[in-house]
Amino acid sequence: MFILNANEPEELAVYLKQQQWLQDDETIVALSKPGEGNMNCVLRVETETRSFIVKQSRDYVEKYPQVAAPAERAITEGAFYNKIAASKNVQDAMPVLLGTDVVNNLLALEDLGKTNDYAVLYGLNQKIKEEELQELVIYLNGLHADFQKTVVDDELANTAMRTLNYEHVFEYPFKEENAFDLDVVQEGLQALAVPYKQNRELKDKVERLGSLYLSKGKYLLHGDFYPGSWLKTNSGIKIIDPEFCFYGMREFDLGVFIAHLYLTQQDPNTVAYIKEHYTAFNDLNFTILNGFIGTEIMRRLIGLAQLPLKTDLETKGALLIFAQNLIIE
Numbered sequence: 001m002f003i004l005n006a007n008e009p010e011e012l013a014v015y016l017k018q019q020q021w022l023q024d025d026e027t028i029v030a031l032s033k034p035g036e037g038n039m040n041c042v043l044r045v046e047t048e049t050r051s052f053i054v055k056q057s058r059d060y061v062e063k064y065p066q067v068a069a070p071a072e073r074a075i076t077e078g079a080f081y082n083k084i085a086a087s088k089n090v091q092d093a094m095p096v097l098l099g100t101d102v103v104n105n106l107l108a109l110e111d112l113g114k115t116n117d118y119a120v121l122y123g124l125n126q127k128i129k130e131e132e133l134q135e136l137v138i139y140l141n142g143l144h145a146d147f148q149k150t151v152v153d154d155e156l157a158n159t160a161m162r163t164l165n166y167e168h169v170f171e172y173p174f175k176e177e178n179a180f181d182l183d184v185v186q187e188g189l190q191a192l193a194v195p196y197k198q199n200r201e202l203k204d205k206v207e208r209l210g211s212l213y214l215s216k217g218k219y220l221l222h223g224d225f226y227p228g229s230w231l232k233t234n235s236g237i238k239i240i241d242p243e244f245c246f247y248g249m250r251e252f253d254l255g256v257f258i259a260h261l262y263l264t265q266q267d268p269n270t271v272a273y274i275k276e277h278y279t280a281f282n283d284l285n286f287t288i289l290n291g292f293i294g295t296e297i298m299r300r301l302i303g304l305a306q307l308p309l310k311t312d313l314e315t316k317g318a319l320l321i322f323a324q325n326l327i328i329e
C-alpha cells in the first residue's frame with residue numbers, strides 16, 4: 001500500500017511515475033499542503049512546469065487518526081468527478097480528475113491555483129456578492145438537473161459516508177450525554193444547547209429528517225455544499241470535495257447552502273435570490289427544506305463539526321431558536 005506523505009517527495013515521485021501521472025523526465029520541486037482540511041491527506045505536487053493535487057483517503061480521519069472513517073471515500077469522490085465530466089457546465093465549475101488509484105484510495109486532480117475557500121465568511125465581515133451567489137446557484141441547477149434518474153438505484157450510494165455524516169448531523173448534536181463540552185468552544189454554549197437536546201418534538205423531527213437523508217433519491221447531490229467546498233479562483237468560484245455525494249433529495253444540498261447563509265449572517269436578499277433563481281424551487285418540499293436548513297444551523301452550533309464562527313452567544317441563541325422553528329413548523 002502506498003502512503004502519501006508530505007515529507008517523502010522521492011517516494012511519491014516513484015509512485016506517481018508508476019501511475020503514469022508523472023513523466024519520466026519530471027521531478028517534484030515542491031510538495032505542500034494546499035489548504036486546510038480534516039478528513040484526508042491532500043497535497044499539491046509542483047514540478048518545473050506544472051502542478052496538480054493528490055488526495056488520499058485512509059480508514060481514519062487525517063486530523064484525528066483515532067476516529068475511523070470509510071477508507072474508499074476518495075474512490076467515491078473520483079466516481080463523482082467521472083460522472084459530472086459529462087456535463088460541461090458542472091465540470092467547468094470543478095477541478096478535472098486526472099486519475100484514480102482504487103488500490104491506494106488516491107486521486108489526482110487539476111490544481112485550481114493557490115486560492116482560498118469561502119471559510120472567510122465565518123469571520124462575519126464579508127458579504128457574498130450577487131455574482132458569487134449566481135455561480136453557486138447555477139452550479140446546483142446544473143448538477144441537480146443534468147444527472148436526474150428516472151429509476152432510483154444504487155449508484156453512488158455512498159452509504160458508509162452518509163452513515164458517518166448522519167451521526168454528526170442528526171444524532172450527536174442532540175444527545176444530552178455526548179461527552180463534548182460546548183463550553184470549550186464558547187463559555188455558556190453548553191447551557192444554551194440543553195433545551196434543544198431535551199426537546200422530544202424537535203428530536204423526533206430531526207430523526208425523521210435523518211431518515212430522509214439516508215434514503216435514496218433521484219438527484220445527484222454534492223453532499224457538502226458549504227463555504228469550505230467553494231474555492232475563490234481567478235476564473236470564478238470552483239466547487240471541490242464531493243466526498244459526501246449521493247443520489248438523494250435536492251432539499252439537502254439547498255438546505256446546507258441556505259443554512260450557511262444564515263450562519264454567516266448574509267443579507268436576507270441572498271435567500272430570496274436562491275428562491276428566485278434555483279430553477280426547481282417551487283417543486284421542492286418546503287417542510288423538508290426548512291428542516292434541513294434548521295438542522296444544519298443547529299448542528300454547526302451545538303455539534304462536533306464547529307466552524308471558525310465569530311458569532312457571540314446571544315446571536316447563537318437567536319439562531320438556535322430560528323433553526324428550531326424551521327424544523328418544528
Ligand SMILES: Nc1ncnc2c1ncn2[C@@H]1O[C@H](COP(=O)(O)OP(=O)(O)OP(=O)(O)O)[C@@H](O)[C@H]1O
Nearest residue numbers: 034035036037038039040042095110111112113241
Ligand atoms: N483541486 C484543488 N486545487 C486547489 N486547491 C485545492 C484543490 N483541492 C483541494 N484544495 C485545497 O486543499 C484543501 C483541502 O482539500 P479538500 O477539501 O478536498 O480536503 P478534505 O480533507 O476532504 O477536507 P475536509 O476535511 O474539509 O472535508 C481545500 O480546502 C483547498 O484549499
Ligand SMILES: [Mg+2]
Nearest residue numbers: 039040241243
Ligand atoms: Mg472533505
